[in-house]
Amino acid sequence: MRACGRALIVALTCTLLALGITFVAAPISAQAMTCDKATARPNEDGGSGVIGGETTRLTWEGTVESGEDVTKVTLTIPDDGTFDGSTTRVTVLDGLTRMSVEAETKTSGNTLEVDFSQAIPEGSLVRLEVTNMCFPVEGGDYAISGTYESQAGTSALPDSPSISVIANTPLQRAVTWLDGQSWVQAWNSNQFLGMFFKPQLLLTSFVSLFGGWLVCLVIVIVAYPIAILLGLAFAFMKMAKHKVVRAIAVTYINILRGTPLFLQIYIMFFGLPMVGVNIDNNVLGVIVMAVNSSAYLAEIFRAGIQSIPTGQYEAAASLGMNGAQTMVSIILPQTVRRVIPTVTSDFITSYKDTSLLSSVGVMELMMFSKNLTTVSGNITPYMAAAIYYLIVTLPLIKVVGIVERRMARSESGGGPRPKAKGSATPAADPSTPAMASVHCEATEDDGVHGVIGALTAPFRSASSVTPRHDEMGGVPDAL
Amino acid sequence: MRSRNKHVAMVETPDALPADAAAAAAFEHDHVLSRHHFTPGEHPVVRIEHLNKAFDETQVLKDVNLDIWGGEVVVVLGPSGSGKSTMLRCINLLEKPTAGHILINDVEITGTAKTDVNKLREKLGMVFQSFNLFPHLTAKENVMIGQMKVLKKGKAEAEAEAIRQLDAVGLADRADFKPAQLSGGQQQRVAIARAVAMHPDVLLFDEPTSALDPELVRGVLDVMRDLAENGGMTMVVVTHEMGFARDVADRVVFMEDGVVVEQGLPENVFDHPVNERTAAFIGNIADA
Numbered sequence: 125m126r127a128c129g130r131a132l133i134v135a136l137t138c139t140l141l142a143l144g145i146t147f148v149a150a151p152i153s154a155q156a157m158t159c160d161k162a163t164a165r166p167n168e169d170g171g172s173g174v175i176g177g178e179t180t181r182l183t184w185e186g187t188v189e190s191g192e193d194v195t196k197v198t199l200t201i202p203d204d205g206t207f208d209g210s211t212t213r214v215t216v217l218d219g220l221t222r223m224s225v226e227a228e229t230k231t232s233g234n235t236l237e238v239d240f241s242q243a244i245p246e247g248s249l250v251r252l253e254v255t256n257m258c259f260p261v262e263g264g265d266y267a268i269s270g271t272y273e274s275q276a277g278t279s280a281l282p283d284s285p286s287i288s289v290i291a292n293t294p295l296q297r298a299v300t301w302l303d304g305q306s307w308v309q310a311w312n313s314n315q316f317l318g319m320f321f322k323p324q325l326l327l328t329s330f331v332s333l334f335g336g337w338l339v340c341l342v343i344v345i346v347a348y349p350i351a352i353l354l355g356l357a358f359a360f361m362k363m364a365k366h367k368v369v370r371a372i373a374v375t376y377i378n379i380l381r382g383t384p385l386f387l388q389i390y391i392m393f394f395g396l397p398m399v400g401v402n403i404d405n406n407v408l409g410v411i412v413m414a415v416n417s418s419a420y421l422a423e424i425f426r427a428g429i430q431s432i433p434t435g436q437y438e439a440a441a442s443l444g445m446n447g448a449q450t451m452v453s454i455i456l457p458q459t460v461r462r463v464i465p466t467v468t469s470d471f472i473t474s475y476k477d478t479s480l481l482s483s484v485g486v487m488e489l490m491m492f493s494k495n496l497t498t499v500s501g502n503i504t505p506y507m508a509a510a511i512y513y514l515i516v517t518l519p520l521i522k523v524v525g526i527v528e529r530r531m532a533r534s535e536s537g538g539g540p541r542p543k544a545k546g547s548a549t550p551a552a553d554p555s556t557p558a559m560a561s562v563h564c565e566a567t568e569d570d571g572v573h574g575v576i577g578a579l580t581a582p583f584r585s586a587s588s589v590t591p592r593h594d595e596m597g598g599v600p601d602a603l
Numbered sequence: 604m605r606s607r608n609k610h611v612a613m614v615e616t617p618d619a620l621p622a623d624a625a626a627a628a629a630f631e632h633d634h635v636l637s638r639h640h641f642t643p644g645e646h647p648v649v650r651i652e653h654l655n656k657a658f659d660e661t662q663v664l665k666d667v668n669l670d671i672w673g674g675e676v677v678v679v680l681g682p683s684g685s686g687k688s689t690m691l692r693c694i695n696l697l698e699k700p701t702a703g704h705i706l707i708n709d710v711e712i713t714g715t716a717k718t719d720v721n722k723l724r725e726k727l728g729m730v731f732q733s734f735n736l737f738p739h740l741t742a743k744e745n746v747m748i749g750q751m752k753v754l755k756k757g758k759a760e761a762e763a764e765a766i767r768q769l770d771a772v773g774l775a776d777r778a779d780f781k782p783a784q785l786s787g788g789q790q791q792r793v794a795i796a797r798a799v800a801m802h803p804d805v806l807l808f809d810e811p812t813s814a815l816d817p818e819l820v821r822g823v824l825d826v827m828r829d830l831a832e833n834g835g836m837t838m839v840v841v842t843h844e845m846g847f848a849r850d851v852a853d854r855v856v857f858m859e860d861g862v863v864v865e866q867g868l869p870e871n872v873f874d875h876p877v878n879e880r881t882a883a884f885i886g887n888i889a890d891a
Contacts, residue, residue, distance in 0.1 A: 438697055439735035439794075443749035443801060444725035453752060457739045 156192035156276070160185040160249070162268045162284030164259065168303075177261035177292035178300065182207070182254040184268055184284065193243030196273040197250060197281070201234045201257070202266045208256035212236060215251040216244055223248065235270075243274075263291030295331055299324045322504045329496055329508035336492035337512040343406065343488065344475045347413035351474070352467075354414065355421025362426050373422070380419035386480050388412055393484040409481045409488075417474045424466045428459040461531070465524045472517050479513075489513070616653035616666075619704040619711055625650055629670035636867045637854040639675040646709055648673045648804055648837055649694060654703035656689055656861075663689045665861040666703070671805065676831045676838045678848040678869070681858035682884060687841045688732075690858070691807050694839070695727040696720055708804070725753055728798030732810040734790040736782040742769060742793045743778040746800045754801065761800075768796035772826045788819030792826050799830065806830070808840040820844070827851070845885070849873055857881045 164174040165181040174180055182201075188194045201207055214227040226241035236254060244250060259266060265286040271278050290296060302308045302324045312318035361373035380388070392412050396403060403411070432455050440450040482490035489509050496505035620628065626646040634641055647670035656664040663686045671677055679687045692698040694705060696712060705713045712723055736745050746765035750756040756764070769775050772792035774785075782790050791811055798806055808827065812820040824847050830836045831851050842848065848855050849869045856866040857878070865878040876882040 433735075435731060435733055435735035436737065438729075439731065439737070441697065441721075442695060442724055442727070442729035442731075443797070444721045444723075444753040445749065446721045449752045453748060454737055458737075461739065 156189045156274060156279065157194055157197075157272045157281060158187050158189060159268075159282050159284045160187055162287060164257070164287050164289070168290065168300075173290045174259060174287060175290045175292050175296055175300065176259045176263040179256050179258055182252075182257045182268070182287075184252045184254070186250050186272075186281065188244050188246050188248050188250065190246050192274040192276065193245055194250070194272050194274050195240055195243045197238045197240075197252065197270065198272070199236045199238075199252065199254070199268055199270040199281075201236065201254070201268070202260060203234055204260035204262075205234065205266075206256075206258045207231070207236065207254050211255045212238070213251075213253040213255070214238055215253070216240075217249040217251070218245070218247065259287070259289040261292045263289045265289070295328060298327060302327065318502075320503050320507055322502055325496075325500055325502055325504040326508055329493065329505040330511075332496055333489055333492050333505070333508055333512055336487060336489035336509075339406065339486070339488040340475065340478045340512075341516070343409050343413060343478050343481070343486075344471070347410045348417065348471060348474065350410070350414040351417035351421055354418030355425055358418060358422035359425035359429065362422065363429065377419045377422050380416055381423070385412075385416050385477055386483070388416055389480055389484055405481075405484070405486045409478070409486045412481075413474055413478060416477075417470060420470050420473075421467065424463050424470065425459065428463040428466075429455060431462060432458050465528050465531075468520055468524045468527070472520050475516055476513060614655045614702040616655065616703050619650070619652055619706060622646060622706075622709040625652075625670075625706075625709075633670055633672070633854070637672070637675060637677075638868060639672045639853045641672070645672065647671055648708060649839075650704070650706040650709070651690070651694070652704040652706075654690065654693060654705065655701045656686070656693060656698060657701045663861050664693070664700075667858075667861070667863055669856065669863060669866075671837060671839055673804075673837055674835050675853045676836075676840065676851055677854050677856060678852035679839065679841045679856045679858060680843070680845075680848060680872075680884070681864075685858045686861040687858045688809050691729075691809050691839060691841050694805070694807060695724050695729055697729075721753070725801060726804045728801055728803035728806040730791070730794050730798050730806065730808045730811045732813050734782070734787070734794045734814070736790050736794055736797070738782050741779050741781055742774060742785065742789075742796075745782070745793055746797045749797065749801050764800050765796070768800045769793065771799070771829070772796045773822070786819060787815045788822045791815065791819075791823045795823070795826055795830070799834075799836070805837045805839065808838060808842065810841050810843070812842065812844060845873070857884065859884070 162182065162184045165183070166172045166174055167178045167180040168175050184199060186197070210229065210231075212229045214225070214229070216223045216225045223244075225244065228239045228241070230237040230239070236252075238252060265288045267283040267286040269283050270281040272281055273279075292300075308323050312322055358373045358376055361369050362377065364370050364373070389412050392408060393405075396408070436454055436458070437450060440454045445453070478486075478488055479490035481488055482494060485491070489512055493505040493509035497503060619625070623646075626644070629647050629650065630641060630645070633639070633647075649669075649671040651667055651669040654664050654667040654669075655662070667686075667690055669677075669690075679690070681687045689698055693700050694707075696705075700713050703713065704711055707723060707726065712720075736742075737748065740748060743762065743765045746768055747758070747761040750761040750764060751758065754761075766775060766778060769778050772795055774789055774792055774796070777785060777789060777793075780789075782793070785793065791814075795811075811827070812823050815823065824844060827838070827840070828847070828851050831838055840847075840852070852869045854866060855869045855872040857864050857872060857876075857880075859880050865872060865876060865881045872881065873885060876885060
């Protein structure tokens with residue numbers, strides 16, 4: 125009984141072992157020819173990628189395993205790929221020695237047949253180099269499959285490791301074109317130019333950064349109107365009669381202006397999730413930017429409102445206008461005109477400061493360019509980001525300048541005069557002899573007033589009231 | 604100093620008189636002092652009784668009593684700092700009186716009286732020394748905005764009235780000019796049109812020509828003269844324009860140091876001043 129039991133265990137073990145061996149050996153024994161590698165020669169200039177639709181050379185290597193003599197190998201090239209079979213180079217190596225084997229290559233559709241004049245003995249390496257080969261334009265990962273023939277008949281070749289092919293987009297074509305330009309090569313050979321302004325990378329960065337730029341724009345464009353409303357609210361609160369209301373506004377404004385935006389971003393992005401408040405990154409980005417800007421805008425608005433002379437309030441009051449009417453129809457329209465330059469400057473700052481959101485993972489311009497620079501090891505993506513920032517800021521800076529010039533001119537009273545309506549008789553107007561000779565371009569005024577009218581007013585006409593620039597957008601009170 | 608200020612603020616004044624008694628007393632006082640044609644039983648439009656005003660420690664108005672009758676043109680004269688502008692500004696509560704009473708059409712507006720200040724001011728037009736036109740609006744819009752916001756007139760109606768009033772001050776052709784594009788005199792005339800367009804009961808002029816270059820004064824005075832003589836407007840004019848006072852005023856009031864020193868018919872005050880300070884002031888101005 126004992127011996128019997130032992131025999132049983134041995135038998136079982138043997139069976140298991142045999143099974144294991146069978147499992148391990150099965151792929152080898154079933155395949156008499158293996159594929160060792162399949163590579164395509166990089167056709168990306170200065171890079172190591174393979175681009176679809178551009179000529180490359182496919183190198184396929186296989187080894188004939190034991191017990192078989194291979195007489196024919198057929199490779200299947202990916203659909204939509206093209207190749208020139210006639211120039212295929214065939215190399216057969218037995219160990220390190222090159223065997224002279226005649227081979228006839230034939231192409232049909234997307235297959236390449238290689239007929240050997242003599243059977244390739246076991247252990248030999250077959251290398252096929254397909255020249256003038258093009259992978260499909262759309263790119264992707266491609267494996268080379270195929271069949272081989274031996275005495276035992278036709279068998280399938282195992283799939284080669286896949287070759288990853290870069291899609292050949294118009295952008296890729298442009299980059300390829302740039303690659304080929306001699307001036308580009310000369311440009312890039314300069315260490316500075318090649319590191320900061322590599323044309324190919326500039327081009328690809330522009331495309332890659334576009335999404336991030338949109339994120340920046342959307343964040344600031346959504347945040348800013350909110351900031352303006354909040355800023356107005358806090359400006360009025362700071363001017364309120366009620367002491368507590370004033371104190372709330374002063375605290376809000378001073379804390380936000382007295383701490384870095386970077387810190388505020390960290391507090392919000394890391395603090396809120398810790399107390400279980402999970403808000404989408406982009407939305408939270410908008411909130412932080414809006415709240416931060418509102419504090420600055422509150423001060424700008426307050427200074428602007430307080431720069432309007434008391435005579436304006438008195439004139440409105442003497443007409444019987446109430447506080448709200450005075451504010452909306454008289455004070456705010458004038459304030460808007462006065463604060464346009466300062467608010468525009470603040471908008472520029474806010475737009476640039478969205479870059480700080482990259483530190484907490486908002487996928488905006490800075491984040492994208494940082495990633496591109498990390499991947500490429502080149503500073504050019506940062507330069508592309510700089511251009512994206514400047515696209516917005518430079519025109520706005522220009523606008524600020526124009527508005528300021530207009531305001532300066534209108535305050536000196538030299539604004540353009542609309543043509544008097546009807547037949548103006550200067551003689552009937554003894555108080556203005558100088559006016560008689562003035563005939564300037566008529567500026568159409570459809571009588572729009574209110575905030576919208578005031579917004580466009582700097583571009584339409586002139587004002588007599590001199591704003592006190594020292595009060596405008598300054599930082600009047602200490603924390 | 605503080606205690607003195609408090610003392611000033613607590614000036615004791617008698618209650619305002621009943622309307623009929625006040626009207627009778629005012630008639631008794633004024634009928635020899637004004638060119639105004641009194642009708643029997645007429646009540647003054649503006650009654651100022653025992654008006655006191657102090658800024659911090661400075662007592663600016665001391666027990667001022669004055670009545671202004673409908674259609675009357677009262678010119679207030681006096682040296683700078685005599686309190687004439689402050690009195691004018693008290694009438695439409697741009698300054699809050701420290702003590703005393705102001706009644707418009709026999710309605711008390713001062714003290715604890717619960718007056719809708721905005722409603723009151725509709726009836727009291729004001730023309731400022733520094734014009735105070737709204738710089739973001741054209742001349743026409745300046746005249747329209749009060750009508751539209753306060754009188755709730757439609758745009759077309761307000762515009763028609765604005766054109767009419769601008770025409771009356773000779774500026775119809777400047778309707779679409781911004782204030783900065785107008786001369787000082789033109790701005791002040793627009794300001795007058797703006798006030799008149801509200802059809803106020805009383806028009807208050809606070810040194811309307813003081814900020815103007817001499818050659819621009821006449822145009823403004825002509826407009827005011829026209830308002831007084833042809834418009835029948837009740838006007839209180841604080842000014843230094845003696846010629847205007849003499850020609851146009853129904854009554855001249857001379858103030859000094861916060862007190863009405865003398866008042867009366869222009870020819871009496873100018874030619875035969877009773878008070879020596881009035882005589883000195885008028886003499887100084889005439890000499891100048």
